[in-house]
Amino acid sequence: MQPTEAVDKLVTWLARRGLKVTRQRRLITEVFFDQIHRETHPTVEDLYLRVREQDPGVGHATVYRTLRLLVESGLASPSRLGDDQVRYEPEIPGSHHDHLVCAECGAILEFEDDRIEELQEAAARRLGFKLVDHRMVLYGQPEQCPPDLCRRGQG
C-alpha cells in the first residue's frame, strides 16, 4: 500500500470516531508505509528514528500511541519474530502470510502456503477448536544469504 493511500484510510478511520488528524499522525503513517528504506518490519525505535529525521520534535509517546491506532484501524500488525523486540508490519488486508527469518543475518522473508493453512485448520478442528488466527515463524540457514537482504537484524 502506498503511503498516501494508508494516510487516507487512517484519516477516514479517525474521522469516524471523532479523532483528530495531526501532522504527527500523518508523518508517522507515511514513514511507516514508505517502503524505500525496505525496513518492512521496523521496531518502534526504528520507526521513531526515521520519523525524527523528518521532524525532530516528535516524541516516543506519540509514536507508540500512533502505532496503536494503526493496529486498531487494521493498517498495521505487531509481529514477534525473534525473541527480542516487537516489530510492526504494514497490514495487507485479507492476506495471511508467514515469516522466515534468516538464521545468518536476521533478514525477514514473507511467504504464503495454503496447504499449511489447511492443515492448521484441520489440526485445530481435531482439538475441538475453530481456527481464528495463527502465528508461524520459520528459522532457516541460507544456502546463500541474499546480499541485498543481509543487513543483520534489519527487517
Added chain:
Amino acid sequence: MQPTEAVDKLVTWLARRGLKVTRQRRLITEVFFDQIHRETHPTVEDLYLRVREQDPGVGHATVYRTLRLLVESGLASPSRLGDDQVRYEPEIPGSHHDHLVCAECGAILEFEDDRIEELQEAAARRLGFKLVDHRMVLYGQPEQCPPDLCRRGQG
C-alpha cells in the same frame, strides 16, 4: 518427566561444568517439573510464586538465573505464546510440538503434526533455506471450552 529425574539430569549437567547443586536450584527444578499444578507453561512470576510457597526466601534473580540454566541444559525452553510474557515449558527431548491457545480462556494445548513440519521444510527450501527451527501457535475458538483446562490465562 518426573521432578526427581529432572533434578538428576540437572545435577549431572551442573557437575560436568563445576557448577554447584544448591537447595534453591533443586527446589526450582522440582517445582517446575511438578505437574500437579498443571501450569505446564508458567511465566517466571508463576514459578517464582510457587517456589516461594515452599521457600519464601528465594529471590526473583535466582529463579531467573536457574531458569536460564534449565534452558541451557536442555531441560526447559521458552515459548512465546501470547504477545505478553515469556512462558517456559519442560522440554521433551527430540519431540517437536506446537501450541494451540484457547481464545476463550487462554488454555494451552499441545499437538504434533508431521505433515505440517514437512510442508514447513518444503517452504523453507523453496526460499533457499534449510529449516533449523520453527515456531507455530494457533489461536482457536472452542466448540466447547474444556472445563478442566479453563483457567483464564493459566497455561
Added chain:
DNA sequence: CTATATGCAAAACGTTTGCATCCCT
C-alpha cells in the same frame, strides 16, 4: 471554543547486574 493530541518526564514493568554475604564442594 472545546476536546483531543502532544511532548516531556516520571512511573511502571519485566529482566539483568553489582555486590556483600553465604554455602557447596
Added chain:
DNA sequence: AGGGATGCAAACGTTTTGCATATAG
C-alpha cells in the same frame, strides 16, 4: 578454604501514564 551462588537493591530497556500546553475540528 575458595569459588561459585544467593538475595537484595539498583540499573536497565521498553512501554505506559500524568499533566501542562498546543492544536484540530
